[in-house]
Amino acid sequence: MTEHIQAPHLRGPSEHSVRDQIVESATGHFGRYGYGKTTVSNLARSIGFSKAYIYKFFDSKQAISEVICANRLATVMEIVDAMVSDAPTASEKLRGLFRGLIEAGSDLFFHDRKLYDIAAVAARERWPSVRLHEERLREVITQIILAGREAGEFERKTPLDEVVGAIYLVMCPYINPGQLQYNLDGMRKASMHLTALILRSLAL
Structure with missing residues (x-):
């Protein structure tokens, strides 16, 4: 946890x-x-x-809000970690990562709108909790790609840092609170299409 x-x-x-x-x-x-x-x-x-x-x-x-934001982001990561760890393959783990981030983010947006505003300020001002959250997400992506390469699911020619960076950038509109509010409509369908596109680009 x-x-x-x-x-x-x-x-x-x-x-x-x-x-x-x-x-x-x-x-x-x-x-x-x-x-x-x-x-x-x-x-x-x-x-x-x-x-x-x-x-x-x-x-x-x-400083008070930083703790609140950090705790909320930790909750998001608990949801993401659960979806990723339960997935049987690297491809499914990547899908779980997208799905977990979107579900957790939209839940916070719709049910704790005022607290979502804190997350938006934190993202805009680059609070430490946000930077740590981003680092954690990059670590998760890295582990998924490495697992996929080891299992023979993903290609190995593209430098790892380029792959991780590109996937993270694709996910940003559904991670960053400031951007998420403009991508709520159709975001689940969009995430499925984007995940499929990423997986095709990773295929051997």
Whole structure:
């Protein structure tokens, strides 16, 4: 199971129960009011803590949101990892990767729209959690391609980094929150077509 990523700029003991309480309460608050319209003062009043007390654990609103974003992305990766690990072949693993990312992303978009806004800001501003998520996805793609080559499913002539980079770029409109919102219509059909195209290009 994917471990939740610890965000930077945290203060106080990382496992402190108060820190977890702040994150949990902030998740609910951001989910209701959104990221842009919330200040640490708003959050403090909502949680019932003083602003100064919150600053003992987090140095900014973004630091709190970073943890929330990291946890959401970790959940996405848990879904993706499950779909990839359950697939019997490299080709099916690649299909599972696409399917998992789209299902997890669209679920967050439709059911936690305000929290999706945090993910969009994080992607636009390149928060550490987003960069780690992208690195993790590239690792998953790399392992799938290597498995496919070893099994004789995929060609081996194209440099590995080129293959991984190209697949990642094809997936970006369905990964990046800022782009996903413009690709919701027909995205499942589009992902199937794109996956089929990628697999044909990888075939021996």
